[in-house]
Amino acid sequence: xxxxxxRPSSFPTRSxxxxxxxxxxxxxATANTPxxxxxxxxxxxxxxxxVKNIIDKETWRQFTGLELIASENLTSLAAxxxxxxxxxxxxxxxxxxxxxxGGNEYIDELExxxxxxxxxxxxxxxxxxxxxxxxxxxxxxxxAALTALIQPQDRLMxxxxxxxGHLTHGYYTAKKKMTASSIYFQSLPxxxxxxxxxxxxxxxxxxxxxxxxKLIICGASAYPRDWDYATLKKTAEKEGAWLMADxxxxxxxxxxxxxxxxxxxxxxxxxxxxxxxRGPRAGLIFFRKDLKDAADLEKRINDAxxxxxxxxxxxxxxxxxxxxxxxxxxxxxxxxxxQVIANARTLAETLVGHGYKLQTGGxxxxxxxxxxxxxxxxxxxxxxxxxxxxxxxxxxxxxxDASAQVPGGIRLGTSAITSxxxxxxxxxxxxxxxxxxxxxxxxxxxxxxxxxxKDFVRVATVQEEGKEGFAKVRALRExxxxxxxxxPLPGVDVSALTKPAGIHD
Numbered sequence: 001x002x003x004x005x006x007r008p009s010s011f012p013t014r015s016x017x018x019x020x021x022x023x024x025x026x027x028x029a030t031a032n033t034p035x036x037x038x039x040x041x042x043x044x045x046x047x048x049x050x051v052k053n054i055i056d057k058e059t060w061r062q063f064t065g066l067e068l069i070a071s072e073n074l075t076s077l078a079a080x081x082x083x084x085x086x087x088x089x090x091x092x093x094x095x096x097x098x099x100x101x102g103g104n105e106y107i108d109e110l111e112x113x114x115x116x117x118x119x120x121x122x123x124x125x126x127x128x129x130x131x132x133x134x135x136x137x138x139x140x141x142x143x144a145a146l147t148a149l150i151q152p153q154d155r156l157m158x159x160x161x162x163x164x165g166h167l168t169h170g171y172y173t174a175k176k177k178m179t180a181s182s183i184y185f186q187s188l189p190x191x192x193x194x195x196x197x198x199x200x201x202x203x204x205x206x207x208x209x210x211x212x213x214k215l216i217i218c219g220a221s222a223y224p225r226d227w228d229y230a231t232l233k234k235t236a237e238k239e240g241a242w243l244m245a246d247x248x249x250x251x252x253x254x255x256x257x258x259x260x261x262x263x264x265x266x267x268x269x270x271x272x273x274x275x276x277x278r279g280p281r282a283g284l285i286f287f288r289k290d291l292k293d294a295a296d297l298e299k300r301i302n303d304a305x306x307x308x309x310x311x312x313x314x315x316x317x318x319x320x321x322x323x324x325x326x327x328x329x330x331x332x333x334x335x336x337x338x339q340v341i342a343n344a345r346t347l348a349e350t351l352v353g354h355g356y357k358l359q360t361g362g363x364x365x366x367x368x369x370x371x372x373x374x375x376x377x378x379x380x381x382x383x384x385x386x387x388x389x390x391x392x393x394x395x396x397x398x399x400x401d402a403s404a405q406v407p408g409g410i411r412l413g414t415s416a417i418t419s420x421x422x423x424x425x426x427x428x429x430x431x432x433x434x435x436x437x438x439x440x441x442x443x444x445x446x447x448x449x450x451x452x453x454k455d456f457v458r459v460a461t462v463q464e465e466g467k468e469g470f471a472k473v474r475a476l477r478e479x480x481x482x483x484x485x486x487x488p489l490p491g492v493d494v495s496a497l498t499k500p501a502g503i504h505d
Contacts, residue, residue: 056500063489063497064481065390066430070249070367070413071221072392073278074420075320076327077491082319083280093312095302107315114318117325118284121255124263128290130298132305133282133321134313138248138272141283141305142168143180145268148297148304149215149242152184156215157208159199160189162397164223164359164369166246173403188213192399197360198225205235212239218262219246219270222396222411224344224363226260233265244268248283250365252276252415255328256337259365267291268301276340276366276415278333279324282317336418340366343414346424350431356438359398359409368412371398377441379407381456385441388460388473390480391433420487433480440476444469 029041045052067074075083087110093100096108111133118131135141150156158169158181165171167179170187177183188211190204208216216236218227229245236243245262251271253259262269269286273279287301288294306313327333341364348362351370359369372379379395386393398409417430441456447467448455463470488494 053500053502057503060500063494064484065392066484067416068393068412070411071275073275073415074490075278075280079280079320079323080491082323083316085316087316087319090315091312092315110319114322117322121325121328130287130289132285132301133318134305135283136310138283139168140310141270141285142246144304144309145244145270145285147308148300153186154214155186155211157188157190157213158217159220160191162401163192163399164220166221169217197399201231208235208239213241215242217244217246221249222369224360224367224369226364229260229262229265242267246270248272249275252278253337253365256334258337258341273321277328280317280320282321340415340418342424343418343427344368346427347414347431350428354435366413366415369398369409371409373408379410380453382410382438382441384457385437389437389477440472
């Protein structure tokens, strides 16, 4: 299985064989290797078969199933190689040419290259924009940006979580401040228009006039439409607020110029790198360099990342980011982004064709938000059934939900299945699978006799006399697996895959 993860898709050239031979020699212990160092040269399958088996099972799950979580994607073989490289060994607190540790000349070269590629991928002028490529994730990037831009207990506004916002945009409940963005700052959510289910820009402006935020955050984790950054900029300028865009979900589509760009209007832009950008799991913070106090803003951003919010950067991940950004700047990536959107629209049309309700009625980007309340189901139940059939989705709040803890919908995304080469006709098949999963969920809910999730799960996973839901779940699982295994999986030689021990059928 380990060989399958690194085997080229075609027979290797002589030079590659030579290179692989040298690698094997370097990874072998010698007669002079002391016993206490021999584990350093032992392959994972031999040293830790338990972890190896878990990796094999996850590889099999991804190959035999359909990944439809909107915040997930499948990164490239090249990015995996960079992420698993020797760079993991190096400590490099600080910035290029200003490190706390020595031996960072090549790490400096790498980080400078990654910054350059980040600006190139988003078509940004280096005289007007800078970027910090060290954040470990989108959440740490967001909190570092908040730390740099505003003071504790200053006011911010972000889209409310039940309307598609993100936890890091100031989310709280009546009983609890949920994240650092609400614990350390005062936040007021803005909302969608109840009629159109689009961002209520007029309502946002009216609230900002009263609340007087120091920062307005635009961006979402479950909003299927594009953003009007120009209108948000007018509101921010009128109230003297910073305007920050969190494009974690849409950054790949923005880089490909298939969605509106926030860079013309925002002061700071944050993103993850593992969603539509199709890189490793990490974050970026872009900041303007053409403002009055640009030098101060750059220093505040850099100081907020390190040492305020995290330690030394993960250099192996920065290498993988650089590789992903190189890919994102290619014409082929724009074709990929266009196909992601086309697939999302096809998925939306397929579901609407089956009579279902979608928030906003469709999509402009990579995701679809499906409202299950009209048919009497919860997102938790449909997520569970889809898990059992090999379709990975996530329950999600929809506008009007009383609580994000009891979501009335599910969120779907097409980035990962597009990375497996699926086109519109294939997405229609996926949409039909989802329709059948929902209809099966209604059968299971009836057979459970209650609306409790535990009873629902029981009839879905245990064969009971006189009940047919369990058998239907297993039959649909076989259909999904047969469909999913027709497609490649980036970074894996699927022709060499075999079912590992311990898979739950």
